[in-house]
Amino acid sequence: MRKILRERSRNLNREVWESPSVYGGEDVNQAHNLLQAVARVNRVGGANKDKGFVVDYVGIGHHLKRAIDNYDEREQQEIEETLSFPEDEIRQLEDDHRKIIALLKQHGLTDLNDQDAFFDLFYDEDVRFEFMLAFKKLTRSLNLVYPAKEALNYMRDYQSLTAVNILAGKHFRDERLSMKGIPPKLRALTDQYLQSRGIDEKVKPISILDKDFESHVQKHQRVKTKAAAIEHALRHYIEIDLVDDPELQASFSEALRAIFEEFKDNWDKIYQELEKLRQKAREAKNEPTYGLDRKKQLPFFRMFKRECFGEAALTDDMVSQMVALTQQVFTVVEQELQLTSFWESIPARKKLRAEIQKVLLSPDFFQIPNLMDNREQIISRVMEIAEKNNDRIF
Structure with missing residues (x-):
């Protein structure tokens, strides 16, 4: 212009x-x-x-x-x-406010302060995305009109929706729901409101491993809301915290999938099973290392255990064999990864696979069940773990 x-x-x-x-x-x-x-x-x-x-x-x-x-x-x-002229912006503000309120009413939500109702509604990602777009438009139109007195008619609803935006982002671990994009002159008002409600946007969502996680979940009134809080915390834990441990990551991912497949829409049962899975995650954090390095070697140990023994409990002799196997395989992997640009070299990869097979075929490990029969898959899994943990190993 x-x-x-x-x-x-x-x-x-x-x-x-x-x-x-x-x-x-x-x-x-x-x-x-x-x-x-x-x-x-x-x-x-x-x-x-x-x-x-x-x-x-x-x-x-x-x-x-x-x-x-x-x-x-x-x-x-x-x-x-x-x-x-301002009249145009005021009409746009009226329209954007009407649309976001209509979107919520369409799904039965009329109380802007009922946070659990928002969480239940936003469990549907399509609805959540619709809200994001509508909230963005409302933010822009309100910013254009404010500080004209006409803007004040919409400020209370906007502050309530801003609080929902922050809390839902934490609840679903969805970074798209945040204060990003809210202009400074609106931030000054919304920050005061959030502070009065005891909402701190800078505080990260509580981890499922935190001792206070359960009490945090119990603050919600609806079972579905409680279940969703655990579910999305677990998904974040699996995707972020277990990225360097593909065996444990795959195990928890499969368990989570099975819960929703078996107990579809039965939120009471889903909540119970998710809480059990959360407890397993806490136990995994404190599992014994048997003298192995937790970050470097334990992922290999878990994989060997799963491939050879499944979910069976290990005797002391079995543990000793698995520890020895893990240490020998890790030594081979660590040595070969020292080669510059190892993962870009096909001959280097073939050599490492051959060295791993030598260890698996050693007479020291003949008594380990399924090791021989599953060796091709085990070698592939070793390569997968080694590549994901390359920087940590070498």
């Missing part, structure tokens, strides 16, 4: 000098200055400035109209299309 108005005012000045009889010099200067003033209001001012408003305190509106009248019909239309 600023560029268009600036160009039009320059053209007007040029036309005056070429045809002085057509325009009065004072009128033209006034027209030029008015258009320049409007252009300056819309000067770029950073990512948080969408536009500026010209407030007519002294009745200059009719002069601006006369300035625009100096152009032909096509040029007038171009200029007027770049000029919008």
Whole structure:
């Protein structure tokens, strides 16, 4: 807009000098200055400035109209299309507010302070995404109108929706629901509101391994909300915390999938089973290492145990054999990974597979069940774990 108005005012000045009889010099200067003033209001001012408003305190509106009248019909239309007035933004704000409230009412939600109801509703990711888009539009339109008094009519609802935005982001571990994108002048108001409600956006969601996690979940009233809190905390734990332990990651992923497949829509049972799985995650954190390095070697140990013994408990002799197997295989892996650009070298990979097979075929491990029969799969799993943990191993 600023560029268009600036160009039009320059053209007007040029036309005056070429045809002085057509325009009065004072009128033209006034027209030029008015258009320049409007252009300056819309000067770029950073990512948080969408536009500026010209407030007519002294009745200059009719002069601006006369300035625009100096152009032909096509040029007038171009200029007027770049000029919008607060009434347009107020109508847009009304419409955006109406739409987000209608979206929530459509799904039976009428109390903007019923956080559990929001959590249950947002369990549907499609609805959650619809809310994100509607909230973004409401934020933009409110930012354009505020601090006009008309904006104050929507501020209470907006603050409630902002609190929902933050809390739902923590509940679902969804970073798209955050304070990002809220302009500074609205942040000043929403931050005060969040503080009054005891909501700190900077505090990370509580981990399922935290001793206070259960009491945090119990604050919710609905069983589905409690289950969802555990579910999404588990998913985050599996995807982030277990990324370097594919065996444990696969085990928990499968257990989580099985719960929802077996107890579909039975939220009482789902909640019970998810809580059991959460307890297993806490136990896994404190599992014995048998003298192995927890980060480097234990992932290999778990994989060998699963492939050879399944879920069976190990005797002391079995543990000793598995520890020895883990240590020997790890030594081979650690040595071979020292080669520069190891994973880009096909010959190097083949050599490592051959070295691993030598260890598996050693007479020291003949008594380990399923080791021989499953050796191809075991070798592949060793390679997978080694590649994911490359930086940690070497």
